[in-house]
Amino acid sequence: MPLDQARQGAASTDKAAAPATRFAALRQEIFGDRLSFLMEAHDGLSAKIVQEQGFRGIWASGLTMSAALGLRDSNEASWTQVLDVLEYMSDAVSIPILVDGDTGYGNFNNVRRLVRKLCDRGIAGVCIEDKLFPKTNSFIGEAQPLADIEEFCGRLKAGKDSQTDDDFTIVARVEALISGRGMEEALRRAEAYHSAGADAILIHSKKAVADEIFTFCERWGNRAPVVIVPTMYYATPTDLFRQAGVSTIIWANHLLRSSISAMRETARRIHEDQSLAEVEGRVATVKEIFGLVGNAELEEAERRYLPGGAKTRAIVLAASGGDLGELTRDAPKCMIDIRGRSLLQRLVSTLNEGGVREVAVVRGYRKEAVSLPGIVTVDNDRYAETGELYSLSTARHLIEGETVVAYGDVLFRNFILESLMGSGADIVLAVDALNLPGARAGVRDLVVADRVFSGDYLDDAPVSLVRMGHDVLSEAASGEWMGLARFSAKGAEWLRAEIEAMEAEGLLETADLPSLLTRLAAKHPVRVKYFSGHWMDVDNLTDLADARNFT
Ligand code: SPV
Ligand code: MG
Numbered sequence: 225m226p227l228d229q230a231r232q233g234a235a236s237t238d239k240a241a242a243p244a245t246r247f248a249a250l251r252q253e254i255f256g257d258r259l260s261f262l263m264e265a266h267d268g269l270s271a272k273i274v275q276e277q278g279f280r281g282i283w284a285s286g287l288t289m290s291a292a293l294g295l296r297d298s299n300e301a302s303w304t305q306v307l308d309v310l311e312y313m314s315d316a317v318s319i320p321i322l323v324d325g326d327t328g329y330g331n332f333n334n335v336r337r338l339v340r341k342l343c344d345r346g347i348a349g350v351c352i353e354d355k356l357f358p359k360t361n362s363f364i365g366e367a368q369p370l371a372d373i374e375e376f377c378g379r380l381k382a383g384k385d386s387q388t389d390d391d392f393t394i395v396a397r398v399e400a401l402i403s404g405r406g407m408e409e410a411l412r413r414a415e416a417y418h419s420a421g422a423d424a425i426l427i428h429s430k431k432a433v434a435d436e437i438f439t440f441c442e443r444w445g446n447r448a449p450v451v452i453v454p455t456m457y458y459a460t461p462t463d464l465f466r467q468a469g470v471s472t473i474i475w476a477n478h479l480l481r482s483s484i485s486a487m488r489e490t491a492r493r494i495h496e497d498q499s500l501a502e503v504e505g506r507v508a509t510v511k512e513i514f515g516l517v518g519n520a521e522l523e524e525a526e527r528r529y530l531p532g533g534a535k536t537r538a539i540v541l542a543a544s545g546g547d548l549g550e551l552t553r554d555a556p557k558c559m560i561d562i563r564g565r566s567l568l569q570r571l572v573s574t575l576n577e578g579g580v581r582e583v584a585v586v587r588g589y590r591k592e593a594v595s596l597p598g599i600v601t602v603d604n605d606r607y608a609e610t611g612e613l614y615s616l617s618t619a620r621h622l623i624e625g626e627t628v629v630a631y632g633d634v635l636f637r638n639f640i641l642e643s644l645m646g647s648g649a650d651i652v653l654a655v656d657a658l659n660l661p662g663a664r665a666g667v668r669d670l671v672v673a674d675r676v677f678s679g680d681y682l683d684d685a686p687v688s689l690v691r692m693g694h695d696v697l698s699e700a701a702s703g704e705w706m707g708l709a710r711f712s713a714k715g716a717e718w719l720r721a722e723i724e725a726m727e728a729e730g731l732l733e734t735a736d737l738p739s740l741l742t743r744l745a746a747k748h749p750v751r752v753k754y755f756s757g758h759w760m761d762v763d764n765l766t767d768l769a770d771a772r773n774f775t
Contacts, residue, residue, distance in 0.1 A: 247391035250320035250348035253281050253472060254393060254424050254449050259465065260472040263479070266292040267309060268316035270479045272516050275317040281472075282317065284310055284347075286324035287361055288480035299358035303329040303338060311345050320348035322395065322474075326359045327371070328352045332382035339386040339394075349393030351426055351451075352379060354400075354413060362402045363430055363456070370403055373413060377420035384421040395451055396422035401429045401436050411443055424449040424471060434460040441468040520713035523625050527579070536645070537622055538580045540571060541737075542632025543588030543607040543615045548765060555593035557762060558585075558632035567762060569596055570635055575628065578641035584622050585632065586615045606733075613735040617723050627716045629737070631707030636759035644708065649751035650715035651744060653689060655703040657754040668761065669705040669738045670696035677703065677754040689750040692738040703752070705738070706759045718748050 243249040253260040263279040265271040266288035274282050287297040289309050295301050301309075310323055323342065328335035328350075335352065342350055353359065354371045362368070371379075376396075383394050396417035400410035414425045425448055429436045434457040441450055449471030454460060465473060486507075493503050514520075527536055546557025558568040565573075572583050576598075587594040588607025595601070602619045604610065616629065628644070636654065644652050657677030658670075672690040692705055711719050722744050726735055744750050762768050 245389070245391060246318070246320040246346055246348045247343075247389045247393070250281055250322060250393050251391045251423075253320070254349075254395075254451070255471070259462070259470060262322055262472060262474045264288055264475055264477050265313060265321075266480050268312035269516065270483075271313040271316045271321070273479065275319050276516070279319065281319055281348075282313065282321045283474045283476060284313060284321050284323040285476050285480075286326050286359075288477050289324075291480055297359070297361040299326060299329065303334070307341055307345065310342070310347055314346050322349040322351060322393070323347050325350040325352045327355050327357045328379050328383070330357050331375070332378045335379045335383045336386040339383045339392065340388060343388040343392055348391070349395060349423075350383070351395040351397050352376075352383065353397035353426075353428075354417070362399060362428055366404060368399065368403045370399055370405065370413075373416050376413075377416055380417055380420040380422050393423045394421070395424045395426050396420075397426040397428060399428055401427065401431075401440075407436065407439060407443070410440060414440075414444060415447075418448045422448065424451055426451040426453065426474075428453055430456045432459075433457055434464070437470075438464070438468050441470060520625075520717070523713045527626055535581045536579055536626040536628065537582045537584060537624075538575045538628040538630060539602075539616065539619045539622060540568070540575075540583060540585045540630050540632045541612055541615045542568060542594060543586050543604040545589035545607075546633060546762070548762075548768065551768070552589075554590060556587070556589045556632075559590075559593050560762070560768065562768075566596075567633060567635065568594070568599075571630065571632065572596060572599060574636065574638055574641060575630070577638055579645055580628055580641075584619050586619050588615065610733045611735060612737045613723065613726060613731065613740055614733050616737065616740075617727065617732055620720055620723055623711075623716050623720050623723075625713045625716060627711045627719070629709045629711070629719075631761065633762045634707045634759060635762075636706060636708060640706070640708065640755055640759060643753055643755075644710040647710065647751065647753060649686075649749065650712040651718070651741075651748060652710050652751040652753055653741065654706040654708040654759070655752045655754055656706055656759065657703045657756050658698070658701060668763070669694065669707070670698060670701035671703045671705050671752065672696055672700055673702040673752045675702075677756075686749075687752040687754065689741060689745040689752050691742040691745065693742065694736075694738070703754060705741075706755070707737075707761060708759075709741070715748070718744060722747075 243252050261279060262281040262283040263274040264285045265274045265282045266285060271282055289306060290297045290301050293301055313321060325338060329338060354376045356369060356371055360368055380394060380396055398410050398413045400413050410427060427437060427440045427450060437452055444450060446469050451472040451474060452470050453474045453476045455476050490503055490507060494500060542556060542558040546552045548557060551560055559566045575583055584600040584602055585594060586602045586604050588604040591603055604615045604618045640654050644654055655671050669692055671692045673687045674690055675687045722740060726732055741750060760767060760770055
């Protein structure tokens with residue numbers, strides 16, 4: 225299918241394989257069948273916002289990078305200062321960046337060095353305009369002088385010959401329409417630049433309507449992809465560009481412009497009011513800043529690399545009494561003695577040995593009997609009429625950073641916890657693969673996962689929770705949840721949010737953990753790690769006898 229026809233259709237590149245590099249990703253955007261969009265960014269933070277909002281590529285605008293530095297779009301920032309900004313942007317995101325390279329900062333020799341340095345920093349492409357250094361923004365004045373065609377072709381050739389990644393893209397920007405030289409000149413230049421090796425043509429126009437763009441597209445006939453910047457002809461419906469066969473639209477400066485409006489308004493208000501009261505609530509929270517710059521990842525890394533670093537906390541649910549007759553008359557099940565140490569003591573040591581430094585125990589029934597050096601206690605005084613979710617919610621202020629949640633009556637071997645702690649998943653559950661011979665009877669929380677345990681030593685493909693509950697039929701179950709889950713800092717945020725959502729729906733008092741986890745799985749990946757045995761819970765006297773043999 226010809227390029228121009230294909231672009232009118234649905235997003236057929238959706239099914240294309242994910243590109244291996246950012247260079248290839250930009251190439252796929254510019255050469256792909258569907259209309260692509262590059263959103264302006266000018267620093268690491270705005271780059272992150274562009275990526276967060278779903279754009280697949282960034283336009284590193286010369287105008288806005290300069291303005292964000294407090295400078296004019298006249299090459300006042302040196303090209304290496306621009307490179308520094310680009311490095312922050314590139315580090316901040318995984319999507320490709322097309323940088324506005326102005327005129328290439330000089331002649332062919334400057335372009336060569338620029339292209340090599342851009343490739344080094346993982347910048348996927350550069351756009352070079354056919355003007356002279358130092359440049360002037362296209363929307364300033366009339367009839368700006370253009371570069372000699374041959375000289376500019378030399379810049380393009382030198383750039384192409386210098387790229388160190390085959391997929392690096394050079395876009396040649398034609399300023400003939402802007403400087404009033406007319407359509408013939410624009411087409412002549414586009415042809416020459418294409419022949420010199422430019423991968424795509426940016427045809428720039430400063431008219432309020434897009435007629436020049438449509439004429440250019442029609443006459444150009446898609447000999448190379450066409451990139452446009454509709455800053456001035458913004459009212460033209462995007463579909464018309466799609467129909468005209470445009471490859472890529474650049475939204476060139478709107479994040480900087482919106483930030484100027486927002487910053488002005490905030491500064492004005494605070495200055496007038498001499499107070500923050502009116503502004504708080506209208507501006508992004510400090511927590512949002514933490515989220516954007518990835519504080520959660522640092523917390524996890526601190527736990528991994530820093531002695532005495534961020535704490536991993538466990539919340540142990542031990543509010544219910546358990547029905548073990550005489551044994552649970554004066555103390556809850558978690559305090560039953562198992563060969564000289566209580567169940568809880570054993571659980572807490574396993575958690576501590578696994579790197580969990582702080583253990584909070586939610587107690588309820590006979591709470592005074594639940595005490596242990598080194599633990600924090602939280603009380604669910606309504607334990608008799610509430611369930612697991614309510615108990616967990618009493619400790620919700622502690623759900624922050626990496627968090628382990630465990631039932632208070634489980635014992636498991638250290639390697640099970642270690643395996644959850646080493647998982648990169650945001651939520652991961654320890655699940656006993658019941659389909660193996662020797663599976664125990666009297667199961668509790670049955671799990672349906674998207675893949676059953678294969679038993680294959682080499683099989684480490686991720687398995688996700690579909691649902692969990694007492695109502696899962698054992699024939700349909702992939703395993704039994706051991707009552708042990710680990711949440712990353714991000715997973716802990718999701719957990720807190722879900723508790724709040726269930727509270728808002730009036731489910732806080734009655735719901736159990738399986739329904740909470742099932743709801744989480746509908747919104748986020750909840751990973752399952754299969755094990756076979758090496759754990760137990762204590763539901764009855766037989767379990768208790770087994771527990772006494774467990775250690
Ligand atoms: C930029 O964003 O810096 C551009 C596009 O070059 S324009 O300002 O429209 O010329
Ligand atoms: Mg520019």
